[in-house]
Amino acid sequence: MKIIVADDHHIVRQGLLALIQAARVGSIIADVDSGKQAWQHILRHEPDIAILDITMGEVSGLNVCQRIKARGLKTRVILLTMHSDIKVIDNALEAGAHGYLPKSDAFHSLIKAIHIVHTGGQYISDSHQSELQSYRNNKADFELTIREKEIIHHISLGQTNKEIGEALFISAKTVDAHRTRVMKKLGFKKTAQLVRFAIEEGISL
Amino acid sequence: MKIIVADDHHIVRQGLLALIQAARVGSIIADVDSGKQAWQHILRHEPDIAILDITMGEVSGLNVCQRIKARGLKTRVILLTMHSDIKVIDNALEAGAHGYLPKSDAFHSLIKAIHIVHTGGQYISDSHQSELQSYRNNKADFELTIREKEIIHHISLGQTNKEIGEALFISAKTVDAHRTRVMKKLGFKKTAQLVRFAIEEGISL
DNA sequence: ATAGAAATAGGGTATTTACCCTATACTGGC
DNA sequence: GCCAGTATAGGGTAAATACCCTATTTCTAT
Structure with missing residues (x-):
């Protein structure tokens, strides 16, 4: 399994790499600090999994995710974020993400998320799943005139x-x-x- | 040197711990995921250095920093943040922080910052230092306690x-x-x- | 044409704010 | 020691808010 990691914080990348290597779940073909670099690598190498931070300078993980969907690449995306805002999760999944993980859960759930997403599934934590359900049901109510x-x-x-x-x-x-x-x-x-x-x-x- | 690390993201904590251990710069007496826990540990053990994330749930790193200053504890604080807004830096230093580090710089500068802060100095990156200088000069006298x-x-x-x-x-x-x-x-x-x-x-x- | 929503505006009440006053206690500076 | 500043907290009042209700008009979509 070929994996790419993109996050603008070196310290977070280091943590993610250590985690993935320890779990022997695949090989990291690149770790980059911008959405731009992530997109270039993904275009060239079409990895199996892309773990992308949402907030990264000019080109966000969300944006990279949309590009992957638009090109029809086989790369499956797990988006990471700092704050788990349900609106952001909704946007992420609509942008074509296959997994969504708040960084606070990364340590416990990343490997699980990688497995699920790689085998064709969608990963969101149970609590977010139910929150998302009710958010989507009431979404119209959040629209202001x-x-x-x-x-x-x-x-x-x-x-x-x-x-x-x-x-x-x-x-x-x-x-x-x-x-x-x-x-x-x-x-x-x-x-x-x-x-x-x-x-x-x-x-x- | 006794060090405590507080960040609500396990993956970031893991990165920080690995970094500090590899540099053999001191011993980590605790790593916690909330300001509340950080404050309890600091009160009890009065470590030399506290590395605190600013944005953590109810009790922020800034708040813990204020408490340390108010109690006159010897613990010196290095604050970490995601986005380096000059206003936030100014607040942090006024709250009594001895060091300020954006997470994107942590990997390269944390050890340096720990050394400087531990020997009584103040750590801010040079670029932030000059930015802070001009900010403080132009700052209107809206001084709040x-x-x-x-x-x-x-x-x-x-x-x-x-x-x-x-x-x-x-x-x-x-x-x-x-x-x-x-x-x-x-x-x-x-x-x-x-x-x-x-x-x-x-x-x- | 008719249902539905959006915008309009009234009545009413409890809570909250904004701001006035005084007063005590603690701190740091001169 | 004394003053200035800060934090504390009480009494008081007028304004503004949050939220309940009903009701009309207008526009839009089926």
Whole structure:
């Protein structure tokens, strides 16, 4: 089994290599620190497994994964991430990943994941699997309307319902209605969470 | 030299441990996966060096660092992070860290950093040092105390004054006092502005 | 045409915030 | 010793929020 490992942190790569070598599960044909290099190696050598970090400089593991899918290469992808955000997992699997592993689980589950993915299966931890299920069922609820995004943009700028109403020529009570609906959709209870969401999702700049 | 390592990713810990053992630079008395455990070990054994990840669940490496400083323990801290934002570095050093290392540099520079920090020095990479210099020169005098930063971190997570008080073992009224003082210092009038500030300044991760 | 969603906006209430005041205790600097 | 700054925490009030409810209009898709 030919394996390639890509992660921009040398220390993480070292850990992964040691783990794979100790388990004698295959041979590592390359370990690289960027998505760009990973893609070049994969194109040239078409390894069986590519273990890719999602967040790597310019070209992400997700992006490499999409390219592999688009080219129809036989290389199967296990994506690694730091924070296991269900939205990211959803994106990863839709990008064509065969396995998804938070780095915190890598030590315990990587070898298992490699075996499953190599034999044609899909690897996600059970807890993430069920979380993903409910996320996908409710996914539509996380979609905000243009008006709702507009409202939370104003909120994240620090405006009150009254001020937002005046700015948009609607009643403060309507602003409150939008606000409450967004809170319910996203499962938030405080303005602070909304502001964080708006900034992180790029709704408010 | 007694060393403790804290990182919530087993694979990273494994890499760090292998590195430190290969360099025969000291003995690792503990490797843990949370800030809470790190703090317990440090309190009990007062190691020479603590290598702490900044982002770890509830109790961050930054927080542990503050506690070490507050208690006047001899343990010297090297903080590790994923992304090297200059604002985060500034916070880290103000929180009492003796060394700061992005994980991408860990493999090459950790041993050097341990030596420097252990002999009383401060370790930051040269490029970060100069960047930090110009950042501090241009930094507006929005000076917040450690406690104030801690409070607004909790606020930006969406906690109420009451919840923050319970978490930090102080009265909700005291939390309100800190909050009001910060608002006055920064000229803010709404929680939303505070959250944005905390996220953009790297106070809340 | 009709169901469904989105946007509008009112009533009502409990909780939370923002900000005013005072006051004590501890710390470091001069 | 004394002052400035920080952390603590109480009393108080007005504003804002979070969330419950109903109801109208408008637009879109089947």
